[in-house]
Amino acid sequence: MEFRMKNEPTILIVEDDIALNEAYMTILKTTYSNVFTAFNGEEALQVADQHNPGIIFLDLRMPVLDGIGFLEKYQPKQNHPDVCIVVFSNYDMQTEVDRAYELGAERYVLKALATPGSLLKIVNDLT
Amino acid sequence: MSMNKPTVQNSLSSLQARHDETLVELELYKLLVDNVQDYAIFFMDTGGYIRTWNKGAQKNKGYTAKEIVGKHFSKFYPQSDIDNRKPDRELELARRNGRVEDEGWRLRKDGSSFWANVVITSLYDTDGTLIGYAKVTRDLTQRKAQEDELRKTNMLLKKQQHDLRLLNASKDEFISLASHQLRTPATGVKQYVGMLIEGFTGELQPGQQGLLEKAYESNERQLRIISDLLKVAQVDAGKIKPLKTMTNIHELIASIINEQHDSFSKRHQTISYIKPTNTIEARVDCNLIRMVIENIINNASKYSHENKAVAVRLSETGDAVCIEVKDQGVGIMPTDIPRLFEKFSRIDNDLSSHVGGSGLGLYWAKKIVDLHNGTIEMSSVPDAGTTFSIILPK
Numbered sequence: 001m002e003f004r005m006k007n008e009p010t011i012l013i014v015e016d017d018i019a020l021n022e023a024y025m026t027i028l029k030t031t032y033s034n035v036f037t038a039f040n041g042e043e044a045l046q047v048a049d050q051h052n053p054g055i056i057f058l059d060l061r062m063p064v065l066d067g068i069g070f071l072e073k074y075q076p077k078q079n080h081p082d083v084c085i086v087v088f089s090n091y092d093m094q095t096e097v098d099r100a101y102e103l104g105a106e107r108y109v110l111k112a113l114a115t116p117g118s119l120l121k122i123v124n125d126l127t
Numbered sequence: 128m129s130m131n132k133p134t135v136q137n138s139l140s141s142l143q144a145r146h147d148e149t150l151v152e153l154e155l156y157k158l159l160v161d162n163v164q165d166y167a168i169f170f171m172d173t174g175g176y177i178r179t180w181n182k183g184a185q186k187n188k189g190y191t192a193k194e195i196v197g198k199h200f201s202k203f204y205p206q207s208d209i210d211n212r213k214p215d216r217e218l219e220l221a222r223r224n225g226r227v228e229d230e231g232w233r234l235r236k237d238g239s240s241f242w243a244n245v246v247i248t249s250l251y252d253t254d255g256t257l258i259g260y261a262k263v264t265r266d267l268t269q270r271k272a273q274e275d276e277l278r279k280t281n282m283l284l285k286k287q288q289h290d291l292r293l294l295n296a297s298k299d300e301f302i303s304l305a306s307h308q309l310r311t312p313a314t315g316v317k318q319y320v321g322m323l324i325e326g327f328t329g330e331l332q333p334g335q336q337g338l339l340e341k342a343y344e345s346n347e348r349q350l351r352i353i354s355d356l357l358k359v360a361q362v363d364a365g366k367i368k369p370l371k372t373m374t375n376i377h378e379l380i381a382s383i384i385n386e387q388h389d390s391f392s393k394r395h396q397t398i399s400y401i402k403p404t405n406t407i408e409a410r411v412d413c414n415l416i417r418m419v420i421e422n423i424i425n426n427a428s429k430y431s432h433e434n435k436a437v438a439v440r441l442s443e444t445g446d447a448v449c450i451e452v453k454d455q456g457v458g459i460m461p462t463d464i465p466r467l468f469e470k471f472s473r474i475d476n477d478l479s480s481h482v483g484g485s486g487l488g489l490y491w492a493k494k495i496v497d498l499h500n501g502t503i504e505m506s507s508v509p510d511a512g513t514t515f516s517i518i519l520p521k
Contacts, residue, residue, distance in 0.1 A: 017311050023318035030327055090310045111314045112350050116321045 009127045010034040012053035014044040014070065015088070016062040020111070024057065027116045032123065041065030045073055053083065055126055058105070060089040060096055068099055076104030084126050088114070167264040170250075173257055175200050175218055187243075187266055189236030200262065203233045205240065221247040221260055233264070242271035299364040306356045313353065316346045355485040359470065362494045369412035369498050376407045376448050380441055383420055387428070395433045398424070401440040409448045409521045411499055416519070419492045423452045423515045426488065430478055430513070431456035443521075447501075450517040458509035467505070468493045 011028055015021040016039050028035045036051050038044035042065040048056070060067035067087065076083055087097070087105045090112055097108050109122070160168050160181050167184030171177055176199055180192035188195075188203060195202075201214035208214070208231070220227035226248045233243040248261045320343045322328065324336070331339070361367055384400050391398050427437040435455040442449045457476045459467065466472040471486040473479060489503075496503050501519035 017315065019315040020311065020318065023315060023322070027318065027322060027327065090314060091307055112310050112317070112354070115325070116318055116327060117325050 008032065008034060009055050009123060010051055010053045011036070011123065012044065012048055012051065012056045013037045014039075014041065014056065014062070014067070015059045016040055023116075024119065027119050028123065031120055041067060041070030041073070044070050048074065055084050055086065055123060057086050057088045058100075059111075060087060060100065061091055068096065068103065071100060071103035071105065086122060086126075165265065167262070169262055171200050171247075171260045171262055173259055175214065175260075178259070184264070187235075187241075187264055188233070194236070205232055205234060208232075217245075217247055218260065221249045222257065225249055230267070241266050241268045243267060296364065299360045302356055302360040303364075306353045306360065309353050310350070313346055313349050317343070317350065320346065352485040355487040355491065359487045359491050359494075362491055362498075367415070367495070367498060369415055369495070371410040371412050371499075373408050374411050374413045374416075376409055376411075376450070377403060377441055379413060379417060380420065380439060380450065383417060383424065384439060387421075387424055390425075391428060391437075394428060394431075396428055396431060397436045398428075399436065399438050401438070403441050403443065407441060407443050407448055409519050411519055412495075415495045416499070419495050419517065420450060420452075422488045422492045423517065427452050427454035427456060427513070427515070429484070430454065430476070432478070447518050447520050450519075451514060452516075453512065453514040455512040458511055458513055459505075459507040460509050464505070464507070468503070 009032060011032060011034065013021060013024045013028070013035065015024060015037070018039075021037050021039065025035055025037050034051070036047050036053065038047045040062040044056070044058070045065075047053075058067045058070065065073070067089070071085070074080065076085055084107075085100075085105045086107045086109060087100045088109050088111055089096070090110065092110055100108065107122070109118075160179075163181060163183045164186055165183055167187040168181050169177055169184050170179040176197060177195055178197075180190070180196055184195075185191060199214075201209055204214055217227050217229060226246060229245045231243060231245070232240045233245070234240055244265045244267050246263045248263075249257055250259050250261055252258050320339055323331065324339050324343055380400065381402075384398055387398055424437065424439065431437065431454050437455075438451075438453045440451040440453070442451070457478055459474065459476075463474045466474070468489050470490045472490075473484060473486040493503050496517060496519070499519050501517065504516045504518065505513060507513040
């Protein structure tokens with residue numbers, strides 16, 4: 001049974017670029033305290049298992065296990081229906097986006113268009 | 128006028144006259160055939176033995192009349208043809224069909240071969256008996272050589288075309304890959320500079336905000352160029368497939384113009400829109416066409432000085448819609464017009480150094496309009512303004 005405080009979400013950032021990973025962490029930590037990161041899908045599964053995030057920002061192109069691979073193993077629709085998955089990618093390939101939605105992603109954001117403020121706004125809107 | 132009485136004298140002289148006429152005709156024919164140099168023309172008897180020989184035949188095959196008359200015509204065939212009974216089969220076909228035509232290798236006296244076009248015609252006398260064959264041969268070696276050359280060149284060109292296509296595809300892939308990779312660090316800069324500008328580290332000192340905003344804007348420009356490169360690589364690779372739906376074009380334009388108000392007022396420019404009186408719809412991919420119209424309107428604003436106006440007009444004909452964007456901008460020189468829709472073409476004018484652009488927008492816009500089977504037309508007067516018209520079939 002997942003326990004999540006309504007106004008204090010647990011957020012997981014999955015991003016393989018170190019600079020971006022840190023940037024997103026810094027931005028979200030200004031407002032939220034339960035923020036975790038992973039650098040690929042495999043790590044993300046472990047961290048998600050440990051911390052039960054309510055919101056996952058998921059990059060698609062990553063080494064070891066990519067975003068789609070993560071979704072296939074994590075199975076949000078069947079196993080984690082309360083989790084909100086935001087696909088956060090720089091590759092706007094329609095096929096990938098469609099597949100992500102199929103697997104349970106709820107939103108898609110192009111990283112190159114997201115400002116620090118907009119990132120916070122997304123979390124705010126979801127909680 | 129007295130009629131000539133039929134006398135023996137008269138019959139004899141008319142016979143003589145006809146005889147002389149015939150002789151003259153025969154002489155003429157002999158002269159004709161003997162002297163033709165471009166064709167070997169000779170007579171073979173029913174067995175295939177050569178009975179006459181002309182200059183063309185001598186030139187063609189090298190034998191003199193003395194050397195060849197009385198010999199069998201199979202002498203001109205390569206051994207492989209003789210082994211296959213080709214000469215006999217040719218005569219058979221000539222007898223059966225009246226004539227036979229063939230192209231193939233034939234042998235000269237010196238053993239060399241030439242590519243020949245050969246026609247063998249059966250000849251009959253007045254009571255229908257076969258008396259022999261007329262053979263006409265033309266040396267086509269030169270023509271064959273030219274044809275072979277053409278065929279080789281053709282194959283080479285096809286291969287080059289294929290290689291170029293592969294090269295083009297790998298170019299598109301490279302641009303795509305490089306652009307995606309460039310996006311990541313540029314996105315990183317956007318976050319860090321963005322954090323400073325948005326006050327994540329507290330208030331900035333007076334000079335800092337301005338500098339950071341310039342850095343941010345430069346980086347945004349970089350991201351736009353990367354985005355343009357990706358769009359162009361996609362459309363060049365044929366990966367764009369418009370999803371056409373019936374769209375209310377008026378609503379589309381109205382929505383675009385609505386979004387443009389802010390950037391227009393920043394430049395103290397106005398944008399006006401002449402609405403149609405009736406509903407105008409067309410089957411278009413609204414996302415793509417939206418971007419095309421935005422591109423044209425952005426250009427109209429960018430390439431006009433402040434305090435100028437842009438006018439947008441939507442109209443229709445029986446089977447097409449026309450979206451016209453008219454500006455009072457710097458205009459385009461006639462000499463620059465051919466390059467307008469080319470990739471990476473940026474024209475030097477009063478404002479081009481201020482305008483940030485990748486030189487890809489119009490190239491992409493034209494490709495999208497092409498995919499809709501439409502056209503983009505334009506006319507311009509330097510220093511007065513430019514009008515772009517996007518015409519799309521309904």
